[in-house]
Amino acid sequence: MIVKSQPLSERAALFLRLGVGLIIGLVIAFLIGDDNKKFAESIMPEDWREILAQTLALVAFIIWAGAAVMRRVSLAIWSGVAAAGLLFILWHVRIYSGDGNSSELQYILILLALTFIGNELVSSADQAGKPFATYELYFDEAWKRGVQLVLAIGFTLLFWGILQLGAALLGFIGFKWLTDLLRNEYFALPITGLAFASAVHLGDIQPKLLANVRGLALGVLAWLLPVITLIGAIFAVSLAFSGLQPLWDTKAATATLLGACIGFVLLINAAFQQGEQDRKVHVVLKWCVWLAALLLLVFAVLAAWSLGLRINQYGLTIDRTVAGMVVVIALAYGIGYSVAIFWRGPWMEKLKPLNIGLAVFKCVVFIAILTPVASPARLSVDNQVARLTSGKIKPERFDWFVLSADTGTYGKSALDKLVASSDPSIASWAKRASEGKLERRRYYDEPGFEAEEAKPADLSRLKVVSPKGAKLPASFLAKDFTTLPDYVVPRCLMLEPMREIERCTVALLNVDQDQANEVVVLSRDEGISVFKQTSAGWVGLTQSIRLYDEDSQEAFKRGDIKTAEPVVRDLMLGRNRLHLTPVKPVSAAAAAEDTSPPSKR
Numbered sequence: 335m336i337v338k339s340q341p342l343s344e345r346a347a348l349f350l351r352l353g354v355g356l357i358i359g360l361v362i363a364f365l366i367g368d369d370n371k372k373f374a375e376s377i378m379p380e381d382w383r384e385i386l387a388q389t390l391a392l393v394a395f396i397i398w399a400g401a402a403v404m405r406r407v408s409l410a411i412w413s414g415v416a417a418a419g420l421l422f423i424l425w426h427v428r429i430y431s432g433d434g435n436s437s438e439l440q441y442i443l444i445l446l447a448l449t450f451i452g453n454e455l456v457s458s459a460d461q462a463g464k465p466f467a468t469y470e471l472y473f474d475e476a477w478k479r480g481v482q483l484v485l486a487i488g489f490t491l492l493f494w495g496i497l498q499l500g501a502a503l504l505g506f507i508g509f510k511w512l513t514d515l516l517r518n519e520y521f522a523l524p525i526t527g528l529a530f531a532s533a534v535h536l537g538d539i540q541p542k543l544l545a546n547v548r549g550l551a552l553g554v555l556a557w558l559l560p561v562i563t564l565i566g567a568i569f570a571v572s573l574a575f576s577g578l579q580p581l582w583d584t585k586a587a588t589a590t591l592l593g594a595c596i597g598f599v600l601l602i603n604a605a606f607q608q609g610e611q612d613r614k615v616h617v618v619l620k621w622c623v624w625l626a627a628l629l630l631l632v633f634a635v636l637a638a639w640s641l642g643l644r645i646n647q648y649g650l651t652i653d654r655t656v657a658g659m660v661v662v663i664a665l666a667y668g669i670g671y672s673v674a675i676f677w678r679g680p681w682m683e684k685l686k687p688l689n690i691g692l693a694v695f696k697c698v699v700f701i702a703i704l705t706p707v708a709s710p711a712r713l714s715v716d717n718q719v720a721r722l723t724s725g726k727i728k729p730e731r732f733d734w735f736v737l738s739a740d741t742g743t744y745g746k747s748a749l750d751k752l753v754a755s756s757d758p759s760i761a762s763w764a765k766r767a768s769e770g771k772l773e774r775r776r777y778y779d780e781p782g783f784e785a786e787e788a789k790p791a792d793l794s795r796l797k798v799v800s801p802k803g804a805k806l807p808a809s810f811l812a813k814d815f816t817t818l819p820d821y822v823v824p825r826c827l828m829l830e831p832m833r834e835i836e837r838c839t840v841a842l843l844n845v846d847q848d849q850a851n852e853v854v855v856l857s858r859d860e861g862i863s864v865f866k867q868t869s870a871g872w873v874g875l876t877q878s879i880r881l882y883d884e885d886s887q888e889a890f891k892r893g894d895i896k897t898a899e900p901v902v903r904d905l906m907l908g909r910n911r912l913h914l915t916p917v918k919p920v921s922a923a924a925a926a927e928d929t930s931p932p933s934k935r
Contacts, residue, residue: 340405347402348535355527358394360520362387367519385424392449393417394527398534399479400457408460412453420449423704430743431711440656441704448700451693454479469686470608472693478537481548486533493529555604556619562597563622566629582640583835588657591637595664598630602671606685615681623682624675631668637661649726650717652741655710659703663696711741715748722752722760729759734767789830791815796826796855799893800841810853810865813872822874824857841895846875856881856890 342350365374365383374383396416400409427441454476458467461475501512515521537544573581581587605619638661645654670692674684702708715737721727737745737752752764793811798804815827825831826838836858842851845864852875853865861880865872881887889895905912 341403342401342406344402344539347538350401351398351531351535352528354394354397355529355531356524358390359524359527362390363519363523369519381428382425385421385428388424389417389420392420392445395449396453398531399453399482400460402535402538403475404457404460412456412460416449416453420445423701426705426709428742430706431709431741440653444656444659444700444703448697448704450479450483451700452697455693455697466690469690470611472690473608477548477552478544481544481551482534482537485537485544485547486530489533489536490526490529494526497525552604552607555601556607559601559605559622559626560618562594562601563626563629566594566598566633567625570629570632578636578639581636582643587640588637588644588661591633591640592657592660592664594633595630595637595660595667598626598633599664599667602626602630603685603689606682609683609686610681620681627668627671627675630664631672634661634664634668638665649721650714652710652714655708655713656703659699659708663692663699666692666695709744712744715741715744719748719752723755723757729757729763732763734763738767738770791827791830793827796838796840798840798842799891800843800895802893804842806840806842806853807867809867810872815872818874821877822863824855824860824863824878826857827855839891841890841893843895843897845897854895856887858887862890 341347364370365378365387367374378386393413393416396413397409400412404412423445427445431441454472458471458475459465461467462471497512497516501516504510504512584590602623605615605623607613609615641654641657641661645658670688671685674682674688677684699708703710706712718727718732718736722729722732734749737749739745741748746768749764749768752760753768755761755764793806793813796806798806815823824838826836831837838858839856841854841856843854844850845852845854846866850867852867853872855863855865857863857878860878863878864875866875881890901916902914904914
């Protein structure tokens, strides 16, 4: 008699895992394969087929992970509930949030994290037989499953490497059947599912192997904590002398600080593990955990400050909303871990309930982000439309393409409302966008709306470094460079830079065969461009040439710039000009060494 309240036996778990890998692999091959694409399209639209395939892949992971540890009824119920939730989330992300935006990878990573954390919370609670398990069980199961997942991925990749090697060897002697077989979705996907399922099961029946690998990984990560703590402390102290402006000027402050926060959380937990109940923690690691917890709070606050400045200046975008989610989580960790330092009792004992609570909190935040509750697409559209209708941004500077193409149903719905706006200018632009007549604006710093508020460049503020005391021609200052092709015009000649360091430097030089000087422009990011005055006005004489050598950039800024005759002349092949690039001279000693015969041994 089968006891339904017990987990599956080792043998039954193996059969379930292999069966799930085989069947789901075949179903996904049918849904996304090319061989029967027309038939599949007649049954279900492409969007829904991809949504269903992604849902099945994630549900397969849940079944593989819980097959040998969760009770049978619990596993069945949890798999069904998770499948329904994942299906809704993937449908919302694809249909409502849009699948063409640059944040699709972010959604995928958040969904993977939600699936892993949520599954470990449910699985461990089921093993404990109560709503919340002990911290020790959560810790063991989460790290075990993480190591098991990494090893399964490695096993599957190695398995495929061997198959590809076999196909290549057979191909050398004229047999292509294995190559053709590997290209067939009805073979490739099921065999991948079987390989992954086998690897997961091998991890379950080799607990000592997993424990050893986990112990090694935790030991290595734990002793990386002093390194990141030292670097973080040096950085925090240095900020007291440099101020925050250099950090804001990087344009990557939020992402870098949040990356450091993730590193702190990972390494703090690697050092803490289960506290001092099962092992003695080295005093160096104890001090590093205390200091790292405080630095985590400092970095989280700085990240929140940095993100707040950007949002206040340019409004919400999808990327900033996702970053805001990470900031909220980082602040929760920073505050909680800092409080744990000063809590009475065993060393950092409060990290145990904190980590359980924060895991639940992360799942709530992830679900909010992936559903209409706090959808980045919805929030960014609402925010940017509010800025547009309030007059903070002009219709001609608004990135209408984001509404029409990047934010799914939320953007299109907002666009339909703007078409009926009482403001004739907004209504006109919205109508053109809804008809697909507007493309994405050419210049933007981040995906979204930020660059649309940039002001036209003030060319009178360009610094002329050569000849000394020279001034730019009035006709150059009056030129509208947005009318020229973008591959010859640096951004600084069209839009006012947000930072003074991005302002271009110019020199007046005669670089062609006439007697008039051309304007040579150095852009910090886009290199050198040359402009010439003709009867039609100022035009680009050359394409922009990037300068990766900082010494050359500094020489230009000092005015140490002059023309030089070419080392070799161009060749004319009929009417076509061929530019010859000279080879760097080689010293006589190096040439003799290259041409000398090899020594005999």
